[in-house]
Amino acid sequence: AWEYRKTVMRDDLNCCRVIFGEADGFPGLTVDKFDDILVTQTLSLGTERVKPLIFKALVKVLAEDGFNIRGIFERNDVGIRRLEGMEENKGFFKLDGLDIPDSTEVTIVENGIKYYVDFENGQKTGFFLDQKYNRKAIWKICPGAKVLDCFTHTGSFALNAGMAGAASVLGVDASELGVEQAREN
Numbered sequence: 001a002w003e004y005r006k007t008v009m010r011d012d013l014n015c016c017r018v019i020f021g022e023a024d025g026f027p028g029l030t031v032d033k034f035d036d037i038l039v040t041q042t043l044s045l046g047t048e049r050v051k052p053l054i055f056k057a058l059v060k061v062l063a064e065d066g067f068n069i070r071g072i073f074e075r076n077d078v079g080i081r082r083l084e085g086m087e088e089n090k091g092f093f094k095l096d097g098l099d100i101p102d103s104t105e106v107t108i109v110e111n112g113i114k115y116y117v118d119f120e121n122g123q124k125t126g127f128f129l130d131q132k133y134n135r136k137a138i139w140k141i142c143p144g145a146k147v148l149d150c151f152t153h154t155g156s157f158a159l160n161a162g163m164a165g166a167a168s169v170l171g172v173d174a175s176e177l178g179v180e181q182a183r184e185n
Helices: 002-009 045-064 129-140 156-163 176-184
Strands: 015-020 029-034 037-042 071-076 089-092 105-110 113-118 146-150 168-172
Touching: 002 015, 002 045, 015 045, 015 105, 015 129, 029 045, 029 129, 037 045, 105 129, 113 156, 113 176, 129 156, 146 156, 156 168
Parallel strands: 037 071, 146 168
Antiparallel strands: 015 029, 029 037, 071 089, 105 113
């Protein structure tokens, strides 16, 4: 999975989806990298049982490429875990050699836009890193356009539309936290 990301994303690896579940051969596992923090979601019992090995190997592989991970935060607060006989939980994963960071908030830059990310309370892993290149792709169609961004979450598509020269942009979300984050961003 990491070798593929390095091939496709080249020098754009500071913030990215590192493991995308079944597509990368890791059923039920999502791993997002926010600079030096990994945010994970484990949705299958088989992966839950081996996640300490996976997390340890992932930290090692990333360090070999100069990406030193400071902490791993689990977002396992998803009801589907109960279908696999697992409890819901969220918090920092304890792994030898890693600290427990003081904050669950980070600032990232994607497509030249700075974002505030609350990976503890935001949706899923806190930010939809898997949509990075889709957000960049809309730059071609937004100049002069009126843009409606439904389910804006952190405002990421709306902000990309604005940066691309949209005539107007409206972001809408049902989550008050999402709207608050979009306004801040």
